[in-house]
């Protein structure tokens with residue numbers, strides 16, 4: 001099992017350390033403990049949240065150890081990397097031995113003498129019982145190898161040698177899953193699109209704030225919500241069209257649990273709402289009022305100079321006892337000078353208005369439904385599913401199959417009698433083997449009784 | 453149908469309590485093995501009624517138009533958890549004929565059901581995010597796994613309670629040790645399958661197979677603890693009592709994953725977005 005290097009050499013000690021189950025035991029529990037910490041501390045919050053909850057010093061400690069995004073902190077990733085190294089080295093260390101155990105010649109095994117776990121004495125010579133015993137052994141275990149040891153007849157059979165590879169399958173699967181996560185992190189991206197009904201986008205906003213092109217157009221044809229009679233939402237549905245080179249190339253229906261895909265990019269129904277597209281408002285300047293229609297992000301010229309646009313609007317905002325109703329933010333570019341942002345409330349509402357020569361009152365908001373679409377490209381996800389499948393398959397092999405060996409030794413016991421000794425060995429589930437040997441013994445006794 | 457199902461569940465809960473007492477009495481009063489036998493008969497009947505109640509609830513859900521399998525909320529998951537606990541224990545009883553285990557395992561089924569009875573049993577339609585066959589597979593595998601861990605914990609408790617002064621070479625001890633391990637194995641495979649099916653569901657519902665939310669993370673913590681337990685056998689000195697204590701710690705993680713996360717950590721993160 002050990003490599004050829006001399007024990008005690010630094011390289012060997014390093015190797016042994018990384019091959020040990022003790023290290024994996026410690027690593028598994030450390031990862032568990034760290035994860036507990038990650039569920040107790042709020043993750044990915046703003047600095048102020050930590051300062052408020054844990055004070056200056058506490059917050060500095062948390063940020064210093066990257067506990068605010070613990071699962072991506074260097075030390076947490078290091079623990080995972082150590083586990084991977086542990087797995088690889090442990091497997092490399094043990095695989096040669098395992099292969100040797102699997103390939104062992106039955107003829108060689110036959111010669112090994114094992115202490116008997118069951119024995120019985122029957123009338124007749126060993127040769128009288130040989131065929132029956134061989135048949136019983138083949139049925140209980142597998143193909144039988146025969147041998148002789150002086151007057152004694154020896155039978156040997158084994159099964160499930162291949163099951164020794166189950167553990168390797170499990171350990172490999174952990175590495176495959178890790179590889180899948182890494183591939184996804186390096187080459188994948190995740191982002192979000194808020195798309196108004198009727199509009200088209202050709203890019204998305206990544207979670208890290210950047211924008212990237214999709215490589216095709218995505219249009220939201222229609223967004224609908226269905227409700228149950230009791231008012232609970234039943235289904236959210238976005239009807240989409242993918243557009244390439246000005247051509248409609250694919251229609252798709254997006255529902256929760258029913259994503260759509262184009263060129264490896266996946267789209268998920270994530271949220272929805274009403275987005276204000278047009279504001280009809282009273283624009284009051286120097287005591288003069290004009291009614292204007294302002295569009296989202298699009299300057300409209302005002303009579304008498306200057307221009308205005310709609311920055312954002314909410315159909316309903318509740319400001320306690322002060323105000324309840326629509327609120328809009330309007331950008332105003334005076335004929336001369338810097339542009340300013342104005343806050344607009346419902347016309348006629350009693351709100352303590354900010355002073356100033358210019359103000360805006362909302363007359364009407366026009367809105368369309370929008371759909372919030374989660375977007376993901378993950379080239380590693382197939383590795384995850386392959387790894388998961390390998391893992392479960394590996395468990396079944398590792399836990400429910402064993403490498404079992406059984407020896408039968410038939411010796412003359414004098415007075416025309418024959419003694420049968422049954423020995424067995426297994427790499428796991430000793431009780432299961434004991435039961436197997438007991439059954440075999442009972443079968444041999446019963447078979448002999450019948451044969452008489 | 454719904455009312456019949458609910459009434460059956462009350463009866464089943466009571467039966468599990470009686471059976472627990474029966475197993476305990478049968479174990480303590482060695483001269484009356486008939487008590488243990490009675491507890492077995494009662495448990496099997498209760499399991500049959502429990503099965504019927506779940507099927508009735510399933511049918512009722514389609515009758516009133518909610519149209520989903522009965523694995524969707526805390527009430528239904530507890531009822532299913534109780535069912536899996538009783539089932540796994542009875543399978544072990546069938547295989548080992550060791551009725552005293554029932555004195556430790558059946559109370560778990562009873563407490564799961566007792567908790568369920570305190571909740572609102574109304575059948576409600578599903579939120580869109582919960583409409584997924586993967587979610588059904590997820591719930592079934594998780595709870596069978598939890599039940600494996602639960603029975604293993606019951607066996608561990610029995611090992612620790614009855615263990616004083618006995619030789620660890622005692623065959624009965626070896627059987628208990630082996631059963632603890634086997635149930636952890638069952639739990640571990642099913643928990644793994646549960647995490648995998650949960651990931652598949654999350655991937656199709658939210659577009660991410662893993663997002664480190666507290667519920668997910670706690671299932672991983674539980675998984676890591678049991679993975680460590682499985683490896684502890686390959687280290688010197690890790691057998692018997694130590695593994696039994698480990699299995700109890702693992703089950704505490706299971707309980708926290710199941711109840712604690714919702715009760716204690718919900719202030720920090722919300723699970724269902």
Ligand code: HEM
Nearest residue numbers: 019020021024083086087090167170174398679682683686
């Ligand atoms: C998340 C990571 C891991 C998982 C899920 C895992 C899983 C397993 C499973 C299921 C078994 C079979 C246990 C049994 O038969 O009772 C096993 C055995 C084993 N594992 Fe791991 N393991 C992991 C990491 C490691 C690491 C890092 C090492 C490195 C030393 C390791 C070393 C071993 C050894 C030596 C065995 C015994 C193999 C045998 O029966 O010959 N495992 N592992």
